[in-house]
Amino acid sequence: MARFTVTCPHCHALLDLDGDTQVIVGSKAPEKPKTTTSLEDRLQALGKEKADARAKMEEAMRTEKAGAAIREEKFRKLLEEAKDQPVTKPIRDVDLD
Numbered sequence: 001m002a003r004f005t006v007t008c009p010h011c012h013a014l015l016d017l018d019g020d021t022q023v024i025v026g027s028k029a030p031e032k033p034k035t036t037t038s039l040e041d042r043l044q045a046l047g048k049e050k051a052d053a054r055a056k057m058e059e060a061m062r063t064e065k066a067g068a069a070i071r072e073e074k075f076r077k078l079l080e081e082a083k084d085q086p087v088t089k090p091i092r093d094v095d096l097d
Contacts, residue, residue: 002019
C-alpha cells in the first residue's frame with residue numbers, strides 16, 4: 001500500500017493519500033502562526049483608523065456641500081430663464097385627441 005503526503009495548494013493543509021485506492025486517508029489543518037500584538041500597538045492602530053474615518057467623513061461632507069451649492073446655482077439660473085418665458089398652458093395627452 002503506497003501512502004504519501006501532499007500539501008493542498010488552496011488551503012495548505014497536509015493530506016495523507018492512499019495511492020492504491022486513490023482516496024484521502026487523513027488530513028491535518030495548517031498551523032496558523034500566532035501573532036502577538038501589544039495593547040499600545042493596537043490602540044495606536046485604532047487611533048489611526050478613527051482619524052482616517054473622520055477624514056473620509058469630512059471629505060464627504062465637503063463634497064456634499066459643494067454639490068448642494070452647484071445645484072442651487074443651476075436652479076437659480078433655470079429660474080431666471082423661466083421668468084423670461086411666457087406662461088403657457090401645458091399640453092396633455094388627452095388634449096391631443
